[in-house]
Amino acid sequence: MDLQDDFVKRMIEDFVPIHKFLGLQVLDIKKDYVKVRVPFRAEVVGDIRSNRWHGGIITTVMDSVGGIVGGTHLSSIKDKMATIDIRVDFLSPVHGKAIIVEGKTLRLGSRIFVANMKCWLEEDPNKEVLAEGRGVYNFIRLQKG
Template sequence: MDLQDDFVKKMVEEFVPIHKFLGLKLVDIKTDFAKVKVPFRSEVVGDIRSNRWHGGIITTIMDSVGGLVGGTHLSSLEDKMSTIDIRVDFLRPAHNEAIIVEGETVRLGKRILVTKMKAYLANDPKQELIAEGKGVYSFIRLKENS
């Protein structure tokens, strides 16, 4: 399956309710890597005094991107994946503009997937990190690749 096809994009953007709610847009996906863009809007505000992103929303997006990275390794629709742990370090404020979140595989074992993610403001040419994180996922293949 070509990971860039319209079907995958539609699945990611429209079939996952939280992705659709957030307006998540798939920018790139390939084996071991995923990149999304999420627009800023009033529903993602955490600090009403400065109109900045809520850290929990950024964490949710990072978790989703870690899951997308894992999805590049699925061998069937019957495989199972779930978050075991996620850690996010917030490095600087996320001002009121779109963000980009990228994720990549650190390690994929027989039952555990580890990913690392990074987030930055979409209009920042230096791509200075607003947050970085690590996700650990239970990854169970119910059917082996043939």
């Protein structure tokens, strides 16, 4: 199946409850890469004094992006993937605007998948990285593809 297929995007956006709740939109997806947009809204605020994103929400989006990138390597609906560890470094406050998060494959082993993720404000033409992360995932192929 072509990863650019509307069906794949719809599955990611509409059938994963947290993605639907956050309004996650897939902007680009291909083997080893995904870029998503998440709109800003009141439910994602962590600091009401400055209208900034909650770090836990950004971490959740990054974990999802890492999982989606890993999903570009799945060979069967029976394959499984689960987060082992995620680390996020917050480099600068993420103020109340839509964010873009992209993820790339760093390593795919026989049982472990590692992804790198970066986050910036959608409207920033310089794409200043506000947060970056690395996710480690247990990756199990149950059926040869």
